[in-house]
Amino acid sequence: MELRVEYTGQLRWAIGRSEDRIELPEGATVSELLRHLAERCGEQVRFHLLNHSGHMQRSLLVAINGTGIGAGQAASIVLQHNDHVVLLPPIGGG
Amino acid sequence: MNEFPELNADEVDRYEWQLTVRDFGLESQRRLKRATVLISRIGGVGGTVALQLTAAGIGRLILAHAGNVRLNDLNRQTLMTTQGIDHPRIESARRQLLALNPHVEIETVNENITDGNAANLVGRCDLVVSAAPLFAERLLMNREAVRQGKPLVDCSMYELEGRLTTVLPGQTPCLECLYPEPPPHWKREFPVFSAVSSSVGSLAAMEVIKVVAALGEPLAGRLLQFDLREMSFRTLPISRRPDCGSCGGVNSSSNHEL
Numbered sequence: 001m002e003l004r005v006e007y008t009g010q011l012r013w014a015i016g017r018s019e020d021r022i023e024l025p026e027g028a029t030v031s032e033l034l035r036h037l038a039e040r041c042g043e044q045v046r047f048h049l050l051n052h053s054g055h056m057q058r059s060l061l062v063a064i065n066g067t068g069i070g071a072g073q074a075a076s077i078v079l080q081h082n083d084h085v086v087l088l089p090p091i092g093g094g
Numbered sequence: 095m096n097e098f099p100e101l102n103a104d105e106v107d108r109y110e111w112q113l114t115v116r117d118f119g120l121e122s123q124r125r126l127k128r129a130t131v132l133i134s135r136i137g138g139v140g141g142t143v144a145l146q147l148t149a150a151g152i153g154r155l156i157l158a159h160a161g162n163v164r165l166n167d168l169n170r171q172t173l174m175t176t177q178g179i180d181h182p183r184i185e186s187a188r189r190q191l192l193a194l195n196p197h198v199e200i201e202t203v204n205e206n207i208t209d210g211n212a213a214n215l216v217g218r219c220d221l222v223v224s225a226a227p228l229f230a231e232r233l234l235m236n237r238e239a240v241r242q243g244k245p246l247v248d249c250s251m252y253e254l255e256g257r258l259t260t261v262l263p264g265q266t267p268c269l270e271c272l273y274p275e276p277p278p279h280w281k282r283e284f285p286v287f288s289a290v291s292s293s294v295g296s297l298a299a300m301e302v303i304k305v306v307a308a309l310g311e312p313l314a315g316r317l318l319q320f321d322l323r324e325m326s327f328r329t330l331p332i333s334r335r336p337d338c339g340s341c342g343g344v345n346s347s348s349n350h351e352l
Contacts, residue, residue, distance in 0.1 A: 008319065009252050018324075047278050059277040061317075061332075068317060068332040070271070086330075088319065090273045091252035093284035093291070094139045094227040 001026050001081035003033065009091045011048045015041055026081075030064070030074040031056055033085065048089045061088040098124035099153070105197055109151050115309075122307035123151060127197075129306045129352055130154040132219035134207045134235050136187050138170030138288055139249045140225030142295025143302070145173060147198075148191045150303055154199040155191070156219055159183050160206045170288040207231045212238040220352045221305060222246040223298055224269075227284065229276035236261065236269035237340045245305050245352075249298045253285045254323040256294040259332070260301050260313040264346025267315060271335045290322055306352045 006019040024033060034056055038046040051057050056074035063069070063086040069077060079085070101109075101123060109123055131152055133140045136159045144155055163171070163178040163186055171183070178186035184202035191200055205211055207226065216222060216238045224235040224246055232248060239246035239261065246261040248269050261268045297318065304312045313329065320327040336342055 008255060008321070013253070057277070058274045061272050063330045066328070066330055068272070068330045070333075070335055071274070072335065072337070086319075088257075088317075090229065090277045090280075091250045091255060091257060091284075092227050092229050092232060092277075092280060093251040093286055094135050094137050094225040094249065 001028070001079070003079060004082070004084045005033070005037070006084070006086040008086060009089045011045065011087055011089050014045045014048060024079065028079055030062055030069070030077045030079065030085075033079060034060075034074070049087070057089075059090050061090070062086070063088065097128070099127050100124070101127065105151065108195070108197075112150065117309055118307060122309065125307050125352065126151050126303065127153040129221065130156065130219045131221050131223060131302055131306075132156040132158065132215050133223045133225060134231060135159045135226045136171070136173060136183060137167070137225065137227070138172070138286055138291025139251060139295040139298065140223060141171050141173040141187060142292040143223050143225060143247075143249070143299045144187060144191060145194070146296055146299030147302060148195045150299070151195065152198060152302075152306075154201065156201045156203065156215060157184055157187055158203040158205055158207055158211075158215060159187075160204055170286050170291045172288060172292060207235050209234065213242075216242050216244055219244065221302060223249065223302060225249045225295070225298070227282050229273070229280060233270060233273075233276065233340075239263065240268050240340045240344060243346060247298045247301045247305075249294050251284075251286065251291055251294045254287070254290055255319070255321045256290060256297070257320075258294060258297055258301065258313055258318040259316065260305065262305075262312075262314050262346070263341060264344045265314065267332045267334045268338060268341040270340040271338045272317065272332060274335070274339070293320075293322065 034049040056071040058071045163174045173187040240263040316329045
């Protein structure tokens with residue numbers, strides 16, 4: 001399946017672009033998407049997405065088709081073909 | 095309506111152009127006059143919130159920000175002046191705000207939000223605006239606002255991006271629902287144009303006016319995220335976390351009308 005994945009905040013600049021089309025196997029979860037991106041993009045991206053245990057970073061907010069979900073739901077949410085995923089690491093400038 | 099302070103003739107003249115906004119009128123203006131708003135940090139974002147609320151005729155502002163004006167503040171901290179360099183930020187801010195509108199009471203606190211002052215400062219306001227660049231301060235402000243049942247407008251920005259949400263304790267997600275812990279490796283310094291920080295601040299001030307005056311639909315249960323690089327704006331519905339350390343188990347039947 002193919003997903004549209006958008007990057008915001010510092011993640012956008014760590015990856016170097018604002019969005020990608022990502023191919024993943026049918027049935028992939030949000031956690032699996034994050035692990036895929038971490039492996040593909042390296043250490044400067046990984047810490048925005050995953051904690052030391054390889055689980056979704058608790059400070060990361062993910063929006064799927066316009067609705068935000070937190071870290072506790074990442075492992076159980078199965079993504080669908082053409083889902084629009086926005087990754088929102090916290091920003092804090094004032 | 096006796097609970098709301100009367101406006102004098104000068105105030106009615108001063109606010110004439112906003113009194114014709116639909117669903118906003120003299121009673122709404124008096125609601126603004128009665129309200130006290132705490133602003134955590136008055137830099138690029140919070141300073142703009144203070145300026146806009148002063149122009150709009152808020153009754154009282156409590157401004158909390160430690161330290162002196164530095165030259166490299168001046169690209170964004172529009173309440174500060176070149177003459178104010180090496181003097182407390184809150185002094186420049188007070189001077190500028192009172193020059194704009196002498197009817198607004200300005201209380202200044204030359205401190206940032208800490209465990210030691212948060213409860214007292216939140217206890218003396220009706221609504222909190224959180225505009226600090228550090229997550230520890232924002233999460234502390236959020237916890238204290240939720241604990242005391244005070245609405246909070248949380249503002250943030252990075253580069254050309256801004257985010258905003260309005261927390262109504264017991265009714266909406268709080269900041270800790272979104273971000274249960276601070277992000278790793280966050281640096282206090284961030285890329286910023288004043289045009290971006292002041293955009294966030296202006297939107298936050300509008301949220302304050304809406305909550306205080308019961309006007310329109312605040313960003314309750316929604317996160318506004320925008321990027322001025324592409325001029326893209328969206329609002330994302332967000333949910334409470336039942337296990338949230340700040341608002342889990344907090345329920346409110348209040349409509350948070352001020």
